[in-house]
Amino acid sequence: MKRDTESFHPWEYFLFALATLGMLIVCVCAGSVNIPIKETATIIWDAIWKLPMPEGVSDSIVLSVRLPRVICVAFVGASLSLCGGAMQGLLKNPLADGSTLGVSSGASLGAVIAIAFGITVPSLPFAGTMVMAMLFAFLSLIIILSLAYKLDFSLSTNTIILIGVIYSMFVSSILSLIITFASDKVKHITFWTMGSLQGTSYDNALVLLVALAGFGSVILGKARELNAFAVGEDVARNIGVDVRKVKFQILICVSALIGVCVSIGGTIGFVGLVTPHIIRLIVGPNHRRLLPASLFAGAIFLMFADLVARILLNPLELPIGVVTSFIGSIVFVYIFYRSRKAA
Amino acid sequence: MLEIENLTVGYGERTVVDDVSFSVRPGQWLMIVGPNGAGKSTVINAVSQNTCFTGTVRLSGTDIRKIRQQDFARRVGVLTQNHYVGYPFTVEEIVRMGRYAYAPGIFSKESGDDEELVERALELTGMEPLRKQSVLTLSGGELQRTFLAQIFAQNPKLLILDEPTNHLDLIYQQQVFDLIRDWIHEGPRAVMSVVHDLSLARAYGTDALLLDRGRIASYGAIDDVLSAENLKSVYGMDVYAWMQKMLSQWEEAEEALPLRLKQA
Numbered sequence: 001m002k003r004d005t006e007s008f009h010p011w012e013y014f015l016f017a018l019a020t021l022g023m024l025i026v027c028v029c030a031g032s033v034n035i036p037i038k039e040t041a042t043i044i045w046d047a048i049w050k051l052p053m054p055e056g057v058s059d060s061i062v063l064s065v066r067l068p069r070v071i072c073v074a075f076v077g078a079s080l081s082l083c084g085g086a087m088q089g090l091l092k093n094p095l096a097d098g099s100t101l102g103v104s105s106g107a108s109l110g111a112v113i114a115i116a117f118g119i120t121v122p123s124l125p126f127a128g129t130m131v132m133a134m135l136f137a138f139l140s141l142i143i144i145l146s147l148a149y150k151l152d153f154s155l156s157t158n159t160i161i162l163i164g165v166i167y168s169m170f171v172s173s174i175l176s177l178i179i180t181f182a183s184d185k186v187k188h189i190t191f192w193t194m195g196s197l198q199g200t201s202y203d204n205a206l207v208l209l210v211a212l213a214g215f216g217s218v219i220l221g222k223a224r225e226l227n228a229f230a231v232g233e234d235v236a237r238n239i240g241v242d243v244r245k246v247k248f249q250i251l252i253c254v255s256a257l258i259g260v261c262v263s264i265g266g267t268i269g270f271v272g273l274v275t276p277h278i279i280r281l282i283v284g285p286n287h288r289r290l291l292p293a294s295l296f297a298g299a300i301f302l303m304f305a306d307l308v309a310r311i312l313l314n315p316l317e318l319p320i321g322v323v324t325s326f327i328g329s330i331v332f333v334y335i336f337y338r339s340r341k342a343a
Numbered sequence: 344m345l346e347i348e349n350l351t352v353g354y355g356e357r358t359v360v361d362d363v364s365f366s367v368r369p370g371q372w373l374m375i376v377g378p379n380g381a382g383k384s385t386v387i388n389a390v391s392q393n394t395c396f397t398g399t400v401r402l403s404g405t406d407i408r409k410i411r412q413q414d415f416a417r418r419v420g421v422l423t424q425n426h427y428v429g430y431p432f433t434v435e436e437i438v439r440m441g442r443y444a445y446a447p448g449i450f451s452k453e454s455g456d457d458e459e460l461v462e463r464a465l466e467l468t469g470m471e472p473l474r475k476q477s478v479l480t481l482s483g484g485e486l487q488r489t490f491l492a493q494i495f496a497q498n499p500k501l502l503i504l505d506e507p508t509n510h511l512d513l514i515y516q517q518q519v520f521d522l523i524r525d526w527i528h529e530g531p532r533a534v535m536s537v538v539h540d541l542s543l544a545r546a547y548g549t550d551a552l553l554l555d556r557g558r559i560a561s562y563g564a565i566d567d568v569l570s571a572e573n574l575k576s577v578y579g580m581d582v583y584a585w586m587q588k589m590l591s592q593w594e595e596a597e598e599a600l601p602l603r604l605k606q607a
């Protein structure tokens with residue numbers, strides 16, 4: 001039997017994981033106060049084995065502030081990037097992403113409604129915003145795709161992006177309306193529109209990990225189907241893919257993951273657009289390689305963006321969404337021009 | 344192999360295909376012909392895409408509405424006329440996708456069969472030398488041959504083609520049709536295709552279904568169906584006279600050639 005040449009090799013997993021770990025260490029060490037790698041490693045090591053901590057404030061910076069935040073950033077980046085890669089394959093559209101399609105805006109609307117109207121799930125205080133964000137992400141995706149299908153069955157790039165933009169504007173008008181009426185919660189609500197992972201905890205990291213392990217593994221398991229969708233929905237049907245079922249499964253998982261990310265970190269745009277695009281240039285378009293690579297690269301990219309947000313205007317901190325949108329919009333214009341030129 | 348009984352398809356109030364019955368047996372290449380709007384592609388889509396229809400469509404005795412997509416793909420290959428690929432997949436990756444129906448799970452391992460059929464499909468279609476090339480760099484003919492290889496890798500018993508060589512140069516038309524004719528002879532296989540070009544239909548088909556405004560005008564052996572009278576009544580013109588006039592231009596040109604060369 002010939003060796004499987006299409007899937008991601010163990011050494012490639014190792015390399016990407018190593019790069020992610022490297023970035024994680026850099027991000028934990030660097031910041032408004034730089035902590036040497038050796039000291040950081042000692043603190044983490046001592047914390048794991050419950051050994052006595054060295055004197056100083058470094059341990060609380062590393063353990064209570066930076067480490068949970070950087071882990072959350074990595075998981076959010078990985079999730080958003082995986083979702084972007086999956087949507088770009090499913091819709092055969094290199095510009096598809098939670099933010100360009102308006103799914104992230106939809107999720108933030110759900111989260112804001114939950115805050116403004118005090119919707120909660122008993123015994124799980126943060127679950128109200130999360131469930132609403134997931135629900136609204138899915139509804140948004142269904143609305144956007146139904147509108148796009150009605151206009152243009154082939155779901156061409158321009159149609160779907162235009163509808164995504166219009167939908168995002170519609171959502172932001174409703175957000176403004178809610179803010180007007182719920183002025184006491186303005187600060188809390190503004191957080192969702194900017195996107196930030198400041199003050200995230202280990203609990204948040206655990207929720208993100210569970211969501212990524214659950215929904216992410218379903219998406220990763222659909223790599224072959226996504227390859228077929230990336231060539232065309234009719235081709236997918238012809239080679240034996242149960243188009244309706246697989247599409248529904250992927251859409252559910254993508255909106256659930258985006259919903260969880262938005263409920264914890266707010267709307268962080270363009271991560272799902274930038275990383276799969278760059279990764280496609282390195283590992284090719286095959287989703288069996290593209291999806292796992294995007295997962296790691298998304299984590300690396302967002303950790304880097306978060307680091308820039310923290311240290312660029314030190315001691316002032318930028319919202320992470322500002323950094324990703326700045327990079328993302330440049331990449332967006334580049335892809336758009338390139339695809340128009342090719343057409 | 345494929346039996347279609349009383350097939351009727353309508354869009355809203357309009358009936359596009361009206362009470363059409365025919366069958367495809369092993370060894371046959373059934374050409375579905377007729378003028379624009381006769382319902383040729385609609386018949387094909389009812390079978391290949393399971394669009395809304397009334398009547399029955401049976402594949403080896405089973406109602407196609409009860410066949411899972413995966414099982415359908417193992418038995419039927421479908422080739423459409425246009426392909427737009429936006430991502431730089433290699434020829435080999437596209438062809439390998441044809442094996443999906445045999446091992447759809449992410450952990451399903453490829454069998455020896457998979458490898459052999461992919462290699463054979465690449466060789467048959469002449470795409471072997473281009474196997475590592477990105478499909479974005481291929482010509483229209485090469486791209487169509489790549490998708491034909493994907494279908495060969497699927498190893499179906501029935502091929503359904505919707506104007507497979509519509510935008511292709513003459514050389515590619517000939518290549519693709521020759522490939523399909525050889526493929527039929529390799530086993531108990533059959534082809535059903537929509538072809539606009541009556542000369543191509545006549546050259547390669549064994550049987551024909553002539554449609555006229557959604558109804559069957561004639562059905563049977565190719566020479567009987569494409570008779571002068573049948574074509575005249577459906578197309579509203581003397582197709583035979585037209586074809587001969589077209590051909591005679593070339594004959595005249597050939598006769599005139601030595602004279603012109605002499606003058607030169």
